[in-house]
Amino acid sequence: MMLQDGSTQLLCLTASSGVPLFSRGTSKQLPFSVIGSLNGVHMFGGGQGTVLSCCETEGGGKVIWRVFQDSVMLIAVSGGGQGGPGSSKEEVVRLQRLLENVWNCMVLVLGQDELANVRNVERLKRDLRSCFSLIDQLLEDRQEGILGSLTHCADCLLPPNPTLVQQAVDGFAQAADSEFGCLIVHGRIAAATEKWWRLAPQEVVLLSALIRFLSASGSTSCDYPVFLPHGSPTVAHRLLRFQLLPGADVCVLCGPTPSLHKAETGLVCRFWSPVVETLRECLTVGERCLPGSVSLRPDVMALLLINRETRRSVSCVKTSTHHPPGDPPLPSKSRCWELLKLFYMFSMSRYFAQEETLCVSQEERTQRGTTEDFVLGFSHQPQQCYLVTEECKSYGLQTPQHQLFLLIVPSVPTFALRTVATQTLSDIVSVTGF
Amino acid sequence: MAQVPLHGSLIVSDWHRCKDSKEYFCKILHKKRRKNFGLLESPVMPPQAAVDTVHYKIFITGKSGVGKTALAARLAGLNIPNIHHETTGIETTVAYWPVKLRESGRVLFFRLQLWDCGENALRRFDHLLPSCKEQVDAVLFLFSFTDRTSFDDLSNQITKWSGPSVSRVVKLVVGTKFDLFMHCDVAERDVRDFQATWNLPVLRTGGEVSDGLGDVAPLLNCLAENLWHQDCVTASQRFQEETVTVL
Numbered sequence: 001m002m003l004q005d006g007s008t009q010l011l012c013l014t015a016s017s018g019v020p021l022f023s024r025g026t027s028k029q030l031p032f033s034v035i036g037s038l039n040g041v042h043m044f045g046g047g048q049g050t051v052l053s054c055c056e057t058e059g060g061g062k063v064i065w066r067v068f069q070d071s072v073m074l075i076a077v078s079g080g081g082q083g084g085p086g087s088s089k090e091e092v093v094r095l096q097r098l099l100e101n102v103w104n105c106m107v108l109v110l111g112q113d114e115l116a117n118v119r120n121v122e123r124l125k126r127d128l129r130s131c132f133s134l135i136d137q138l139l140e141d142r143q144e145g146i147l148g149s150l151t152h153c154a155d156c157l158l159p160p161n162p163t164l165v166q167q168a169v170d171g172f173a174q175a176a177d178s179e180f181g182c183l184i185v186h187g188r189i190a191a192a193t194e195k196w197w198r199l200a201p202q203e204v205v206l207l208s209a210l211i212r213f214l215s216a217s218g219s220t221s222c223d224y225p226v227f228l229p230h231g232s233p234t235v236a237h238r239l240l241r242f243q244l245l246p247g248a249d250v251c252v253l254c255g256p257t258p259s260l261h262k263a264e265t266g267l268v269c270r271f272w273s274p275v276v277e278t279l280r281e282c283l284t285v286g287e288r289c290l291p292g293s294v295s296l297r298p299d300v301m302a303l304l305l306i307n308r309e310t311r312r313s314v315s316c317v318k319t320s321t322h323h324p325p326g327d328p329p330l331p332s333k334s335r336c337w338e339l340l341k342l343f344y345m346f347s348m349s350r351y352f353a354q355e356e357t358l359c360v361s362q363e364e365r366t367q368r369g370t371t372e373d374f375v376l377g378f379s380h381q382p383q384q385c386y387l388v389t390e391e392c393k394s395y396g397l398q399t400p401q402h403q404l405f406l407l408i409v410p411s412v413p414t415f416a417l418r419t420v421a422t423q424t425l426s427d428i429v430s431v432t433g434f
Numbered sequence: 435m436a437q438v439p440l441h442g443s444l445i446v447s448d449w450h451r452c453k454d455s456k457e458y459f460c461k462i463l464h465k466k467r468r469k470n471f472g473l474l475e476s477p478v479m480p481p482q483a484a485v486d487t488v489h490y491k492i493f494i495t496g497k498s499g500v501g502k503t504a505l506a507a508r509l510a511g512l513n514i515p516n517i518h519h520e521t522t523g524i525e526t527t528v529a530y531w532p533v534k535l536r537e538s539g540r541v542l543f544f545r546l547q548l549w550d551c552g553e554n555a556l557r558r559f560d561h562l563l564p565s566c567k568e569q570v571d572a573v574l575f576l577f578s579f580t581d582r583t584s585f586d587d588l589s590n591q592i593t594k595w596s597g598p599s600v601s602r603v604v605k606l607v608v609g610t611k612f613d614l615f616m617h618c619d620v621a622e623r624d625v626r627d628f629q630a631t632w633n634l635p636v637l638r639t640g641g642e643v644s645d646g647l648g649d650v651a652p653l654l655n656c657l658a659e660n661l662w663h664q665d666c667v668t669a670s671q672r673f674q675e676e677t678v679t680v681l
């Protein structure tokens with residue numbers, strides 16, 4: 001394969017004529033002839049009445065195709081290889097999610113009309129450049145502890161004093177003539193209006209990514225035109241964002257009023273000055289995502305908890321874990337995040353049912369067919385699964401309401417994993433009501 | 435055309451180098467870097483040394499890629515993006531800057547809110563420009579030393595800001611990428627001619643950020659001085675008008 005191990009390249013072409021629109025990802029670009037062939041082989045399939053959606057190379061590389069709105073084709077190519085992120089099934093899930101997220105990004109910035117009815121290819125090429133910052137962020141997927149682009153669940157932080165921040169968000173949004181408001185702390189949603197949660201899960205995740213990106217630049221406030229890929233793909237709304245404290249941003253989705261200037265000078269201090277200490281407390285929750293009142297068992301290294309109904313998630317990696325002296329060292333923090341993602345993809349691609357509320361693509365569904373065949377081979381739906389490796393033990397647990405994924409120190413006996421998991425779940429849910 | 439104050443006539447230039455400025459500048463620094471303030475925060479002086487803060491809105495305009503976002507980041511002491519990602523809406527950045535008035539010796543904190551809007555976004559969405567112009571106090575016209583067309587287009591841009599409704603808006607010109615002299619496309623003489631024609635201050639920026647204050651001080655001081663001057667002019671005009679109506 002021509003790509004480095006583990007790297008991903010993204011190609012975008014017009015679906016009808018295969019004109020390259022852009023490519024992002026690794027610094028070493030694929031040669032033009034290869035891009036042409038990738039497009040050609042997909043077109044050939046089309047001519048034969050088949051949809052080519054995925055293929056694997058001998059070296060473990062993968063190619064995923066997908067056409068959106070009969071207008072734009074996205075191709076993801078991943079290098080695979082030894083250092084590649086996980087086995088083939090997991091990688092395919094990741095790449096399919098990636099293509100969907102990239103398309104949503106393009107709609108978010110440019111709107112569906114411009115993408116679906118290409119009149120002037122040169123102009124589209126130029127306009128697409130404005131999507132690169134978000135697309136690059138998706139490709140790099142750098143921020144530790146943010147799993148939303150993978151899980152399509154909103155990364156959340158559970159504040160110690162939820163009622164106060166909820167009231168402030170609701171009041172602020174209302175005063176800004178908006179039904180959609182949210183408070184983001186350390187890149188995770190700490191509170192949001194009811195309507196914000198009614199946006200499509202991918203939109204919530206995508207908006208969070210945009211807000212994280214804007215917030216990371218350190219700017220004070222923003223007025224960004226955004227299209228909602230599912231809710232409003234052809235009419236732009238205004239995303240207003242205000243940095244209350246470094247690391248804490250409040251956002252609202254508005255119509256033509258109020259202006260950024262008016263909202264900032266008239267509303268921000270009125271609603272947020274009274275709760276500034278509460279905001280500081282939220283900030284100290286930090287990457288743990290859970291308030292101090294939740295105590296986790298010492299043998300838990302990392303967790304991802306998903307609420308299947310509300311499509312929200314909390315996740316954390318603990319820095320100090322119980323560890324007997326003399327045992328081999330535990331995996332580093334960044335390795336734990338990686339293992340958590342891999343275990344999530346492992347469980348989802350093999351055992352657990354994915355949420356059908358998601359707007360899943362036809363291709364993804366076909367792909368998933370093979371998983372479902374496998375799952376259907378059992379007489380019951382698997383509710384728990386575990387995996388023991390040299391680095392750690394992992395346990396997945398599914399209830400009608402939740403999915404929990406845990407990394408546990410290797411010294412815990414395997415038969416005790418289930419107890420650790422069920423106890424962790426009930427500890428968190430009983431204290432926070434998540 | 436509005437009178438431009440003589441450089442250093444109203445405020446102490448290079449004040450950040452003086453000893454007596456230290457207690458003020460340390461309020462905008464944190465671990466030797468510029469401090470990032472959220473909207474609910476501001477530099478706080480001890481009660482006995484409290485100073486007033488004056489607020490201004492500054493709009494940065496110029497072609498896509500000239501360096502508007504980079505300049506805003508530089509002036510506020512944030513990380514400067516090293517690759518060009520188009521700004522797809524309005525982003526504002528706040529820079530606090532302590533200033534000592536020459537005559538009275540009074541110290542003020544200038545709160546300069548820089549409004550940066552991507553040029554392509556401005557073209558795609560009609561509502562952005564009016565929002566940037568609302569209650570604006572100053573405009574920075576940017577050109578890049580490596581892009582001749584951006585320099586040639588300045589006159590056009592400035593003309594758009596010359597009506598009576600915007601006569602009180604402070605105007606400055608900033609040449610970016612001055613560090614890339616190997617690719618310089620705008621001669622020093624052209625800049626001098628331009629300055630003579632328009633009677634506007636032209637500042638230069640670019641290169642590595644050194645100590646966080648020295649490289650931005652000339653621009654921030656110049657901006658503060660012009661804004662303060664405009665405020666004084668406006669106040670005295672209003673005073674005259676009021677006196678006339680009373681008479």
Ligand SMILES: Nc1nc2c(ncn2[C@@H]2O[C@H](COP(=O)(O)OP(=O)(O)OP(=O)(O)O)[C@@H](O)[C@H]2O)c(=O)[nH]1
Nearest residue numbers: 498499500501502503504517518521552553611640
């Ligand atoms: N060497 C050098 N590079 C600069 C300077 N100013 C900006 N750049 C680079 O020029 C590119 C474009 O700068 P931006 O600030 O993003 O451009 P912009 O004016 O905001 O562009 P739009 O948002 O598209 O309107 C970036 O890669 C910057 O790193 C400078 O003074 N010196």
Ligand SMILES: [Mg+2]
Nearest residue numbers: 503520521552
């Ligand atoms: Mg910009």
